[in-house]
Amino acid sequence: MSDSELDPQAEAIVAAPAADERMDADDRLRPEFVRAVIERVEADDAEGARALVEPLHPADIADLLELVDSDERRALAAALAGLLDGDVLAEMNEWVREELIDELSATQVAEIAGELETDDAVALIEDMEEEDQRAVLRALDPDDRAAIEEALSYPEESAGRLMRRDAVAVPEHWTIGQVIDYLRAGEELATDFFEIFVVDPAHRPVGTCLLSWILRTPRRIAVADVMQREQTLIPVDMDQEEVALRFQKYALVSAAVVDPAGRLVGMITADDIVHIVQEEASEDALLMSGAGVEGDINEPVRDSYKARVRWLIANLATALVGSTIIALFGGAIEQMVALAVLMPIVASIGGNAGTQTMAVSVRALAMNQLTRSNTWRTIWREISVALLNGLTIAVLLGLGAGLVFASPHLGAVIAAAILINILVAGLSGVAVPVLLERGGQDPAVSSSVFVTMITDSMGFFVFLGLAVASGLVG
Incomplete structure (x- = not known):
């Protein structure tokens, strides 16, 4: 052409x-x-x-x-x-x-x-x-x-x-002039680095020295006099997500990686962490949606199918729980069609409230913000938020349903149901991820399945149960 x-x-x-x-x-x-x-x-x-x-x-x-x-x-x-x-x-x-x-x-x-x-x-x-x-x-x-x-x-x-293996390391007894000469003569050194690691005779890191310090320090000064002895060391077997958290928490540009004996074996730099943060965030989002770990548009169709279908089957099983509860109250629904009209609203709002709390909790667990020391405080906080949200939605929905169906009794029932379900959603949105994490499971993987099942089932059960118990229907 x-x-x-x-x-x-x-x-x-x-x-x-x-x-x-x-x-x-x-x-x-x-x-x-x-x-x-x-x-x-x-x-x-x-x-x-x-x-x-x-x-x-x-x-x-x-x-x-x-x-x-x-x-x-x-x-x-x-x-x-x-x-x-x-x-x-x-x-x-x-x-x-x-x-x-x-x-x-x-x-x-x-x-x-x-x-x-x-x-x-x-x-x-x-x-x-x-x-x-x-x-x-x-x-x-x-x-x-x-x-x-x-x-x-x-x-x-x-x-x-x-990690990268080509970390630049010098002994602490060197002068700044020796370091500069070493950097200029070393053809096998790393091409990109931000700081130099200072090591003892056993090759264990004892401090770090930024390149800017080296350039601004007279040649005669000893490295030991200008280096920073406080440093964040990364164990070689540490999970990459924990590594990313340390970089974020301590605002690191680079960090030394050490073996079980404490010897320097490599370094990790901030540009490596950018990819990890993106990868971990994407992975958690995909797991929470049930799209699998990869969830990539270039993934083969067969692999995407296998990753997603098992969660759809799990959702099918949990949906059957809600359907069973509805079937138990079939007679009540036949007596008042308004129950069938309003019932999905209770479950839907509860589900959204649970998803909000669950997302916050999973993120807090991933960021090490939610630990054993503050679990109960976090639970009470989310229940307090749920109570305020529940009261607001209950008033709006109760008044609306009472006016539309000309039944203050129905308005009171749905208001009470929505308040209870949002409180349950707030509790389960924290408890489910925490319990999964305590059990050694990834809370991002299956939290949504359990939280949705709880809010849907409780929404149907509480609303229909209150309608029968209060005498709204026979």
Whole structure:
């Protein structure tokens, strides 16, 4: 396909950017641009496609590959072979990355992994089949292989998997001048770091020294005189979510990672934590909705089905509890149709109130704000909020129902029911996540199922029960 066959908008996008004039991702990844790239690929114009894509940031190239269909993705990847380096794969969606890696040989994957920081290289190969993983490791340089194998020996989602091995460390008896000379001469040092770790003869961290301090301190001054001895050390087996909490709590830019003997084995920097915070927040949101751990639009249909259907089946089971309660009061509903009209309102408002409280509680547990020391205070707080909310909604709904159905008795019944159900929602919204967490379960996974079942069932039972008990229906 020639350039003249492209639509005018696509021609403008093709002609506009030069390699040194990067446009924003929002402009470069517009549908017109994506279509122009795909049209070049379909026309076997790999050079033209590369010319369009080359000015993009590696993260934007990764986004481009995620935007196209699976069939187009392989052809596009083949056309952009020279641009698909480690930086692009490190930014790529997990499912798309695995799909592309499957098309590469072990030697090619090893070459890409060798270009990356250890943490990114681990992320690249940790989900590969064991046989493929061994083949890639065999193709790596001995030093890279040793570092990656060590990282893979740590638990998944731990600080050991997340850390970088090339932490810059100096002995405390050095002067600032020696440190500066070491940094200038060290060709094997990390390319990006914010502080230097000071270690004792056993390689245990004893302090840190920011680069800004080093640059502003006379050469003759000893490192021990300017370093900060208070520091936050990260155990190598600490869960990545706890690592992120420490970075947030103590406003860290970087932190030393230590092994069980207290020796420095790596470092974690703030840019690594940004990905973890996003990943953990997305995971919790997906788990609370029952969409599974991944919940990604690039996830295979079969995997999405298996992740979601079990929670729909669980919801079906809990819905049957509410249906059973309704069936018990079938005679009362037949006598007064208004009960059937108002009944869903009680359950719905209770469910929303429970979901609000549950979301706050799950977040508090994840952030270590809700612990054993303040559980009862938190429960009483949420009950107080529920009481105020319940009184407000009860008055509004009671007056409305009484006027619409010309029955003050009915208004009083639904007002009492909504107040009780919102109080139950407030209690269950805290209690269910706490009990699941105390039982060693992830409260984000199944809290919503239990809270919804409690509020729906109690809403139906209390409303219909009060209607019968108060003599509203026989």
